[in-house]
Amino acid sequence: METLASPLNYENASLKFGAQVPSSSVTWQSPSNIALVKYWGKRDIQIPCNPSVSFTLKASLTETTVEYAPGSGNTVSVEFYLDKVRNEKFEAKIGAFLESIRPVFPFVAQLHFRIFSHNTFPHSAGIASSASGMSALALCLCSIEKEHFGNLPDDSEFYRKASYIARLGSGSACRSVYGGLVSWGKIEGRPDTSDEFGTQLDPSSVHPDFQDYRDSILIVDSAQKKVSSRVGHGLMNTNPFSEERFRQANRNIVKLIEAIRTGDQETFIKITESEALTLHAMMMTSDPYFLLMRPNTLNIIEKIFAYREQTGHPVCFTLDAGPNIHLLYPQRIENEVKSFINAELVQFLHDFCMIDDQVGNGPNRINL
Numbered sequence: 001m002e003t004l005a006s007p008l009n010y011e012n013a014s015l016k017f018g019a020q021v022p023s024s025s026v027t028w029q030s031p032s033n034i035a036l037v038k039y040w041g042k043r044d045i046q047i048p049c050n051p052s053v054s055f056t057l058k059a060s061l062t063e064t065t066v067e068y069a070p071g072s073g074n075t076v077s078v079e080f081y082l083d084k085v086r087n088e089k090f091e092a093k094i095g096a097f098l099e100s101i102r103p104v105f106p107f108v109a110q111l112h113f114r115i116f117s118h119n120t121f122p123h124s125a126g127i128a129s130s131a132s133g134m135s136a137l138a139l140c141l142c143s144i145e146k147e148h149f150g151n152l153p154d155d156s157e158f159y160r161k162a163s164y165i166a167r168l169g170s171g172s173a174c175r176s177v178y179g180g181l182v183s184w185g186k187i188e189g190r191p192d193t194s195d196e197f198g199t200q201l202d203p204s205s206v207h208p209d210f211q212d213y214r215d216s217i218l219i220v221d222s223a224q225k226k227v228s229s230r231v232g233h234g235l236m237n238t239n240p241f242s243e244e245r246f247r248q249a250n251r252n253i254v255k256l257i258e259a260i261r262t263g264d265q266e267t268f269i270k271i272t273e274s275e276a277l278t279l280h281a282m283m284m285t286s287d288p289y290f291l292l293m294r295p296n297t298l299n300i301i302e303k304i305f306a307y308r309e310q311t312g313h314p315v316c317f318t319l320d321a322g323p324n325i326h327l328l329y330p331q332r333i334e335n336e337v338k339s340f341i342n343a344e345l346v347q348f349l350h351d352f353c354m355i356d357d358q359v360g361n362g363p364n365r366i367n368l
């Protein structure tokens with residue numbers, strides 16, 4: 001992993017490096033998020049080619065405990081356990097990540113870490129855990145920074161730095177640090193937004209319909225992704241449609257945020273579904289091309305179109321970088337939509353698997 005140059009001046013921020021740190025631990029639970037306007041394409045070190053916005057989820061969580069003790073003082077030393085079992089593949093990744101953030105957090109070379117991570121959603125659900133996992137880890141590191149190295153005086157700086165650190169681990173993770181609706185990337189006319197960290201949409205600019213939106217995650221296929229998102233982002237560098245795609249996302253995000261403010265379901269649906277299909281169109285037009293939707297992804301989409309046409313209910317879908325459908329709808333029509341799922345969609349699900357989720361309030365520190 002490359003080391004970073006930080007325009008935020010976070011480098012060398014842990015001025016009290018060398019302070020005696022007692023052995024202790026910290027635990028955070030952080031949710032996953034689902035993007036409405038998609039981030040697909042990056043430059044430099046995890047800088048997005050276009051802004052994105054997501055709902056933070058509630059039930060799909062990673063809980064991470066970081067145990068720390070005095071270490072050798074000059075090298076990153078970490079053990080990583082997933083569901084209490086040591087995982088060397090993730091351990092190597094986390095080790096490289098910690099190494100890369102040494103300019104921001106010199107203390108990571110001063111301590112020995114044992115990291116325990118657990119996801120509330122089954123591995124077989126095919127939900128990426130990188131957003132919730134990196135967000136939880138970044139929050140733990142910021143808590144250590146705050147407690148022992150005297151920085152991060154207030155909450156807003158704490159979460160901003162956590163978002164910044166999470167972004168370096170996995171781009172979309174920077175949005176999981178906050179609850180509700182969260183953007184990432186500079187948005188025209190919004191000076192509070194940045195390419196370096198996420199920004200929560202002020203809850204007063206979110207229409208009540210969108211404050212408790214539901215997300216029924218319909219699992220079509222639980223197989224591991226055939227193409228990693230790192231490779232997918234990279235292919236946008238040579239995709240012939242990428243520049244227009246980035247311009248489109250800039251236009252869409254402004255319109256979508258306005259629709260969320262006013263409660264304009266029609267515009268919300270149009271942009272959200274178009275964004276999902278455009279994300280997959282980018283995959284299909286990359287060189288080499290690849291296809292992550294499955295036949296049942298399309299079967300479900302057709303059913304959603306027909307249901308919306310027949311009932312007029314504001315139900316729509318989005319897709320992540322995978323075949324599973326996120327069915328989005330306001331809480332007020334939950335019973336009707338659940339009946340629709342049971343009657344018409346379960347036949348297309350892998351092992352009848354669905355995760356009932358909704359917009360959540362963001363991460364929580366767990367005091368053990």
Ligand code: PMV
Pocket residue numbers: 034035037038039040052128130170171172173229230279320321
């Ligand atoms: O954060 P990454 O590198 O895993 O990329 C996430 C990309 C999408 O999930 C497809 C879109 C997004 O904005 O979350």
